[in-house]
Amino acid sequence: NKRVLDLNLHLFVEQKQLLGISYDLSRVRQLEKMQKDFVGNVSHELKTPVTSLIGFTETLLDGAMEDPTITREFLTIMEKDAHRLERLIQEIIQLSKTDEAQTYEWQELDLTALYQQLSQSFQHLLQEKQLDLKIEMPQPINWRTVRELFYPIVKNLVENALQYSPENSQVILRSQIRPDGQLEIQVSDHGIGIDQEDQKRIFERFYRVDKARARNSGGTGLGLAIVKDYTEKLGGHLTLDSHPKVGSTFTVILPPEDK
Numbered sequence: 001n002k003r004v005l006d007l008n009l010h011l012f013v014e015q016k017q018l019l020g021i022s023y024d025l026s027r028v029r030q031l032e033k034m035q036k037d038f039v040g041n042v043s044h045e046l047k048t049p050v051t052s053l054i055g056f057t058e059t060l061l062d063g064a065m066e067d068p069t070i071t072r073e074f075l076t077i078m079e080k081d082a083h084r085l086e087r088l089i090q091e092i093i094q095l096s097k098t099d100e101a102q103t104y105e106w107q108e109l110d111l112t113a114l115y116q117q118l119s120q121s122f123q124h125l126l127q128e129k130q131l132d133l134k135i136e137m138p139q140p141i142n143w144r145t146v147r148e149l150f151y152p153i154v155k156n157l158v159e160n161a162l163q164y165s166p167e168n169s170q171v172i173l174r175s176q177i178r179p180d181g182q183l184e185i186q187v188s189d190h191g192i193g194i195d196q197e198d199q200k201r202i203f204e205r206f207y208r209v210d211k212a213r214a215r216n217s218g219g220t221g222l223g224l225a226i227v228k229d230y231t232e233k234l235g236g237h238l239t240l241d242s243h244p245k246v247g248s249t250f251t252v253i254l255p256p257e258d259k
């Protein structure tokens with residue numbers, strides 16, 4: 001009986017190990033698929049503006065250049081394509097950073113000054129859509145963090161909030177140190193909102209709810225993937241509360257530097 005028991009136990013352990021291995025394999029396959037999808041998406045996204053640039057250049061060289069109005073019109077489109085390429089490349093590089101936060105330079109940031117700088121960089125968009133970017137901070141905050149990870153997090157969230165808001169509305173950037181010592185950053189808008197199904201996917205690379213609309217507004221679908229990646233690099237986490245046609249609030253919680 002003992003031998004039967006031993007054998008059963010042995011089989012049980014082996015089965016568990018096998019299950020473990022097949023689980024690992026499916027994880028590897030899943031990662032491989034994600035990698036493949038990413039490369040496929042990158043190629044597709046890069047190809048679109050490049051094909052457009054080549055097409056317009058050829059048409060101009062074939063004679064369209066004789067007409068100054070057409071030339072100007074084409075060059076305006078080409079400039080947009082070039083900017084799109086630049087942004088895509090910059091964001092792909094940002095996403096391919098694999099370093100841990102510890103290997104970056106940590107420094108104390110004065111959030112009031114940083115947010116002012118951020119607001120400045122959006123002056124054009126704020127004026128164009130008559131938007132109000134309200135910065136709320138119950139008290140001044142100096143926060144030790146990695147600037148090159150921290151700034152893109154806030155910048156991408158605010159940029160989206162402004163992008164997906166109607167004209168004449170308000171976006172609020174709120175920051176406070178919570179009683180537990182963590183930094184809470186909230187970006188709220190009264191924009192188009194995101195439905196439950198899309199909320200599950202918007203942090204994926206290249207995922208956009210409305211592809212045509214997002215592309216027209218210069219969106220790449222990489223912004224939120226960068227936000228999520230950088231938040232996690234800083235040891236934090238991210239939540240979203242959003243309702244279609246009402247608006248969205250993205251909340252980032254960052255722990256103090258691990259010493």
Ligand code: ADP
Pocket residue numbers: 156160161164189191192193194202207208209210214215218219220221222223224225248
């Ligand atoms: P994009 O460059 O297209 O803005 P993101 O990764 O930043 O890419 O966002 C992914 C998608 O999530 C967007 O295309 C948009 O559909 C949706 N989204 C992001 N932020 C908001 C927001 N504040 N309000 C409504 N939709 C948003």
